[in-house]
Amino acid sequence: MSDEHITKLKEDIQAAIADPTRREALYTCMKRGRDQRANALLDWPGGAAFREDVRAAKDRCLDQQDELMQRFIANAEQRGAKVFVAKDGPAAIEYVLNVAKKRGAKTVSKSKSLTTEEIELNVPLEEAGLRVVETDLGELIIQLVDERPYHLVFPSIHKTAKEVAEIFTKATGKPVPNDIESIMGVVRPYLRPIFLESDIGLTGANVGVAETGAIAIETNEGNARLVSSIGDCHICVMGMEKIVETMEEAMLMVAAHPLSATGQCPTTYVTWMAGRSPMGEGEGQERESHIVILDNGRTAMREDERLKEALRCIRCGACMNICPTYGVVGGHTFGHIYPGPIGIPWTAAVHGLDAASTFSPLCISCGLCKEICPAEIDIPLIIAEVKHRHMKEHGAPKADRTMMAADRFAWLGSATAPVSNWFLKNPLFRRVLENVAGVDRRRTLPPFSRPTFTKQFARRTVAQPAAPNRKVALFIDVYANYNAPKLGMAVVDHLMRAGCDVSVPKQTSSGYPYIAYGDLEKAGAVARRNVASMVLAAREGRDIVSPEPTAAYALKKSYPSLLPDSEDARLVADHTYELFEYLLMVQNGHDAQPLKGRRFGFHCSCHQRPLGSGEAAMEWLRKQGAEVELIETGTCCGMGGTFGLKAGPLGYDLSQAVGQHLFEAFLEADIEAIVSESSVCAIQLAEGTGIPVIHPLELLQPPQQG
Amino acid sequence: MELIQQFAKRFESLKGVVHTASGDGDAARIALSICADASARAVALSHVPRPFQATFAEGCRDSGVTVVAPPYPHDTLPGAIDGAQVGVSMARFAIAQTGTLVEVDVDDACRIVSCLPRTHICLVRNADFVAELYDAAPRLRTLFQENERNCVVSFISGPSRTGDIEMKLTLGVHGPEQAHVIVIDDA
Numbered sequence: 104m105s106d107e108h109i110t111k112l113k114e115d116i117q118a119a120i121a122d123p124t125r126r127e128a129l130y131t132c133m134k135r136g137r138d139q140r141a142n143a144l145l146d147w148p149g150g151a152a153f154r155e156d157v158r159a160a161k162d163r164c165l166d167q168q169d170e171l172m173q174r175f176i177a178n179a180e181q182r183g184a185k186v187f188v189a190k191d192g193p194a195a196i197e198y199v200l201n202v203a204k205k206r207g208a209k210t211v212s213k214s215k216s217l218t219t220e221e222i223e224l225n226v227p228l229e230e231a232g233l234r235v236v237e238t239d240l241g242e243l244i245i246q247l248v249d250e251r252p253y254h255l256v257f258p259s260i261h262k263t264a265k266e267v268a269e270i271f272t273k274a275t276g277k278p279v280p281n282d283i284e285s286i287m288g289v290v291r292p293y294l295r296p297i298f299l300e301s302d303i304g305l306t307g308a309n310v311g312v313a314e315t316g317a318i319a320i321e322t323n324e325g326n327a328r329l330v331s332s333i334g335d336c337h338i339c340v341m342g343m344e345k346i347v348e349t350m351e352e353a354m355l356m357v358a359a360h361p362l363s364a365t366g367q368c369p370t371t372y373v374t375w376m377a378g379r380s381p382m383g384e385g386e387g388q389e390r391e392s393h394i395v396i397l398d399n400g401r402t403a404m405r406e407d408e409r410l411k412e413a414l415r416c417i418r419c420g421a422c423m424n425i426c427p428t429y430g431v432v433g434g435h436t437f438g439h440i441y442p443g444p445i446g447i448p449w450t451a452a453v454h455g456l457d458a459a460s461t462f463s464p465l466c467i468s469c470g471l472c473k474e475i476c477p478a479e480i481d482i483p484l485i486i487a488e489v490k491h492r493h494m495k496e497h498g499a500p501k502a503d504r505t506m507m508a509a510d511r512f513a514w515l516g517s518a519t520a521p522v523s524n525w526f527l528k529n530p531l532f533r534r535v536l537e538n539v540a541g542v543d544r545r546r547t548l549p550p551f552s553r554p555t556f557t558k559q560f561a562r563r564t565v566a567q568p569a570a571p572n573r574k575v576a577l578f579i580d581v582y583a584n585y586n587a588p589k590l591g592m593a594v595v596d597h598l599m600r601a602g603c604d605v606s607v608p609k610q611t612s613s614g615y616p617y618i619a620y621g622d623l624e625k626a627g628a629v630a631r632r633n634v635a636s637m638v639l640a641a642r643e644g645r646d647i648v649s650p651e652p653t654a655a656y657a658l659k660k661s662y663p664s665l666l667p668d669s670e671d672a673r674l675v676a677d678h679t680y681e682l683f684e685y686l687l688m689v690q691n692g693h694d695a696q697p698l699k700g701r702r703f704g705f706h707c708s709c710h711q712r713p714l715g716s717g718e719a720a721m722e723w724l725r726k727q728g729a730e731v732e733l734i735e736t737g738t739c740c741g742m743g744g745t746f747g748l749k750a751g752p753l754g755y756d757l758s759q760a761v762g763q764h765l766f767e768a769f770l771e772a773d774i775e776a777i778v779s780e781s782s783v784c785a786i787q788l789a790e791g792t793g794i795p796v797i798h799p800l801e802l803l804q805p806p807q808q809g
Numbered sequence: 810m811e812l813i814q815q816f817a818k819r820f821e822s823l824k825g826v827v828h829t830a831s832g833d834g835d836a837a838r839i840a841l842s843i844c845a846d847a848s849a850r851a852v853a854l855s856h857v858p859r860p861f862q863a864t865f866a867e868g869c870r871d872s873g874v875t876v877v878a879p880p881y882p883h884d885t886l887p888g889a890i891d892g893a894q895v896g897v898s899m900a901r902f903a904i905a906q907t908g909t910l911v912e913v914d915v916d917d918a919c920r921i922v923s924c925l926p927r928t929h930i931c932l933v934r935n936a937d938f939v940a941e942l943y944d945a946a947p948r949l950r951t952l953f954q955e956n957e958r959n960c961v962v963s964f965i966s967g968p969s970r971t972g973d974i975e976m977k978l979t980l981g982v983h984g985p986e987q988a989h990v991i992v993i994d995d996a
Contacts, residue, residue: 132976148941182958240982241973259973267974287971287979294983299887315953317960325969325984328924332917332961333887350946350953358942368907369942371823371966372984375949378959383918385883 106500108460108493109753112436116465116752119432120760125261129433130764132260136424137737139366140475147362157359158479160352161415165405171313171346172396178316182378184392188343191399192222199224199305199338200231202393206336208233208302214320214327215239216307217418218340218397220252220440221453235305236297238326240290247274253434255420255443256364261433298326304334308341309360309417310353311396317377318394319353321360321370328374337379337392343401344414356417363419363477400453409488413448415478422472422482427739427761428465437465444472448485451492460493464500464753467743468619469709470656483618484664490621502541502754503620506745510581510612516551517585524550543755546748547790549586549782556584556591560607563592571604573689576640576647578633578679580654581612582782593800594650594682601689606645609636613657616745623665630662630672638671641678648682650798652781653744655681656710681711682780683719683799687726696728697803704734704774706765706788706796708781720780720799727803734772736765742787758787766791778802812905812938813992819908823967824980825988829935836991837864840930843989844874844895847928853890854878855898855912855919857932865897881918887925890918896926896985900965901952902937903990904945910990911945912963913952920961929985931965935994 119126144150164171176186189195203211211233213219225235225246237246244259245252247270252258259267264286268279271289279289306327308318318339320327331337347353361367379392405411423429423443434442439458441449444466451459463486472482499507516523526532533544542548554562556579575598583591598605614629637647637658649655659679666672680688703724707717721731741747741761746754769777769792777796779785785796817827830836840861844852852874854862862878869876877889890896898919900910910931914920923929939945949962969984980986 128975135976182960238983239973240971244973257973257976260976262974264974264977283974283977283979286974287982291982295891298983299891315950317953323970323972324982325924328920328963329983332920332924350950351943354943354946354949365972369909369964369966371968371970373964375953375962375964377953377956377961380915380917380920380959380961381883383879383881383883383886383916388883 108457108497109464109500112461112464113752115436116432116757119436120752120756124263125433126431126760128263129261130430132257133424133430134737136365136421140363140421140424141366143362143366143368147368153355153359153362154477154479156355157417157477158415160347160355161478164347164352165344165411165414167348168343168346168405171348172343174313175311175316175346176396178313179377179394180316182316184316184378184394186394186396188396189398195222195340195395195397195399196224196227198395200227202336202338203228203231203233203303206302208336210297210301211235211303211305212297212301212330212334213237213242213305214307214322214330215242216305216340217252217255217441218307218342219305222397222399224340236294238294238298238330239322240324243294244270251435251438251440252442254423255418255441257420261435298329298333301330301334303336303338304330304332305338305340306331308339308345310356311341311346312350312353313346313348315350315377317375319357320374320376321357321372323367323371325372328372331374331376333382335382335388335390338395339393340395340397343396343398359477360417360419363421363475404452407452410448410452410485412480413445413452413485415480416445416449417478419477421475421477425471425475425738427469427471427741427743428467428757430738431757431760432465437462444482444486445480447489448482451489456489456492459489463489463493466490467739467746468615469739469743471709471712471738474712481664487618487621487623487626491623494621499620499622500541502749505540505542506748507616507620507622507625509616509745513551513581513585517553517555520551520553537750541750541754542748543750546755547786549582549786551585552588554588556588557607559588559592560595565599567604568599568602572602573604574643574645575603575605576637576645577605577607578610578613578637578647578649578654578658579607580649580651583650586782590650590798590801594648597686597800598689601686603689606640608640613651613654615653615657615661618661618665619744619746627665630665633658634662634666634669634672634675637675641674645678646685647675647679648685650682650780650800652681652708652711652714653783655679655714660713681714681719683723684715687719687723698724699728701728701802702730702774703732703776703778704769704772705731706740706777706779706781706784707733707735708779708784709739711780717780720778724778724799731778732772732774734765734768736768740765740784740787742783744783747783747787759791762787762791769794810935810938812940813935815905816903816908816938819906820967820990823908824970825908825967825990828989828991830991830993832995833858833860833993834864836932836993837861837868839991840865840897841868841872843928843930844869845872847894847987849874849894849928851875851877851893852895852897853893853922853926855896855914855922857897857899861932879916879919886918887921890921891925893926895928895930896922897930897932898923900931900933900937902939902948903933904942905938906941908966909942910965912965914961914963915956915959917961920963923963923965924984927981927985928987928989929968930989930991932991932993935992
């Protein structure tokens with residue numbers, strides 16, 4: 104049954120949505136993370152340019168991983184460290200247990216290591232009679248309540264100060280007041296003896312440096328400094344993909360990581376450690392440092408064409424901070440051990456496809472994680488690949504199948520309009536539609552029109568400009584073709600009046616839902632078909648525009664990724680412009696100010712972020728005399744394309760929860776209407792706010808038809 | 810010097826404190842004053858310049874403050890340093906852009922001087938500032954080349970902090986609650 108893996112997920116989503124206190128805490132934290140990063144980048148030389156450098160360095164080092172690992176091992180061993188390459192979790196655990204046994208160790212103090220959580224190291228250590236204490240405060244908190252990390256960087260972010268105070272009251276046997284200062288007053292003396300008495304100090308490593316055989320460990324608390332110094336036996340567990348070649352590359356990672364996570368640079372402490380230093384003077388100290396380099400699926404990832412990019416991950420958590428659905432449900436629902444967007448491919452690689460598929464449907468393919476990732480990992484496409492692999496074995500859930508066929512339904516809706524519109528407003532029909540096709544009955548669907556834009560364009564009598572200064576191919580997509588042909592005609596009219604010859608080449612809809620729901624075979628087929636047609640226009644010297652941001656995004660970003668060996672896809676992408684970027688280029692003479700005195704709130708759809716973030720549309724509106732304010736929360740409105748149409752928790756309900764703060768922001772603003780280029784965001788915002796939502800071109804007087 | 814001003818601005822925004830001293834003797838005086846404010850009964854030293862240490866130790870003697878210094882016998886550790894309320898170390902160099910002190914240790918006893926006590930005082934010479942974080946990379950490579958076996962380089966950018974509870978910032982968990990830098994002008 105293809106819906107089984109999402110039964111529990113739906114329950115968890117419902118529970119998360121029904122917890123407003125936790126939701127508010129999570130939203131505030133995620134927003135703070137996004138905003139702090141954005142502010143820090145304003146001051147950082149080059150802003151976000153380091154992302155390209157991180158990507159290049161990581162790709163280079165991953166290509167040479169075997170050689171770099173050998174160099175790292177040679178250098179580390181020459182300095183006196185012992186290195187063990189563990190092929191999987193059990194091998195790593197066995198090694199650590201043997202070291203502990205040989206040393207007669209009783210207590211292990213740990214600084215934060217997600218890698219040790221990946222292999223669930225603590226359990227076998229405790230079963231062997233060792234006391235294992237997490238010293239990173241967030242990790243300690245979840246250790247005391249036996250929970251999994253909620254966020255990569257802030258594992259206990261879901262706990263309020265009050266809850267943390269209760270946890271420490273229980274742990275110390277003495278009442279701890281609810282304020283953070285008092286809690287810290289208890290935590291420091293609680294952990295101090297553990298630091299001082301530990302036999303083994305267990306750390307992770309953020310980077311391994313091949314040319315020096317050193318590891319770098321970042322913390323803000325200073326706990327890694329204590330863990331890696333006092334205990335006579337130090338053990339580090341590090342994923343093999345963490346190894347870079349040079350100190351320069353290491354410094355880049357040490358900067359990129361906290362900049363992306365919290366806007367800091369660097370973390371308060373960075374410990375660059377090589378070999379094992381003595382603790383004071385005196386013979387016979389028996390001080391050791393062991394470095395366990397973990398494979399556990401990483402070598403296989405390198406050989407996996409689609410998944411290997413995920414190895415660039417530097418564990419910053421930025422993707423989580425911006426992910427709209429993670430921001431509502433948190434890391435226990437959106438995760439297995441590794442949470443968040445990047446957690447989907449990592450879980451698939453190290454914990455299995457089934458584990459990843461318990462939360463991969465939470466990805467609504469907004470693409471925001473890709474825009475923020477410091478290593479420029481194409482996380483949305485990798486997630487689509489994970490969904491695809493699961494779908495091939497188990498089929499797709501009913502609602503997903505409906506949405507992937509959305510363009511065919513739209514064709515039918517248009518062909519049978521206006522009768523279809525009557526049905527769509529009929530409650531009984533909507534209930535049947537919900538049960539049969541998984542479309543939420545509460546969702547207001549835009550009415551269908553007949554004839555389609557394509558037909559209207561073919562029938563138009565107005566001639567193309569005699570001596571056009573530019574040639575344009577229009578990619579119309581679903582909404583402007585089947586629901587709002589007037590909008591399509593308005594685009595044509597504006598372009599022709601600006602001296603462009605406009606054609607509408609043979610095309611299907613963008614097919615983006617196939618990417619969103621993980622049918623990459625069909626997505627590739629649609630991409631090939633559209634590229635084959637649009638490339639002819641491109642070769643003719645036509646520029647390509649679309650009134651639908653997701654369609655432009657598909658042409659410009661998705662198709663080249665789906666068809667990496669296709670020169671044609673690249674050519675089409677190079678010829679694709681964001682609509683208002685193009686209009687600003689080709690239109691001149693904005694003397695009339697038809698929108699003077701009008702006040703609008705602009706909504707930038709997620710797929711527009713890499714296409715200029717709506718700046719062109721806002722400028723265009725201002726040229727018409729309008730006052731425009733960008734209103735955003737920094738994340739998605741919640742619609743996620745067709746996601747918000749789906750019935751119930753894994754659809755409509757979650758999409759409403761995501762959009763809540765954005766709705767409030769629009770309602771608080773002094774505007775007469777919302778302007779958005781995206782037809783699907785428009786549905787969400789109109790329903791969520793009750794404010795009219797209009798496409799910029801619909802604001803002007805309807806142009807001459809004909 | 811512009812780099813020092815940039816460093817100070819950044820270090821102070823991270824809740825550290827920056828002092829300037831004209832020479833080792835003046836630095837010792839400032840350090841003694843910080844120790845008095847911290848009501849220190851014991852101070853642990855890492856490797857610090859001899860002139861500084863002499864003046865500082867004398868001042869401590871006069872106020873009845875115990876001073877422990879390298880070499881540290883292994884069996885007195887870590888207690889001897891944990892028992893100190895103030896730790897004094899010296900940075901090899903500092904990074905202006907990020908407000909970072911760079912300590913180099915080949916003995917972990919010296920490393921914990923800037924970790925365990927509640928108050929950390931770090932000395933740095935005004936000639937030992939670099940502009941940007943990336944400038945530190947070649948320096949670190951050289952340091953690791955110069956020390957063929959064990960070596961630990963520690964970046965310190967302010968007092969210890971955490972945001973783990975509700976992403977709200979708190980200081981002094983688990984490293985020093987106060988971080989002071991004394992920039993020694995050798996002119």
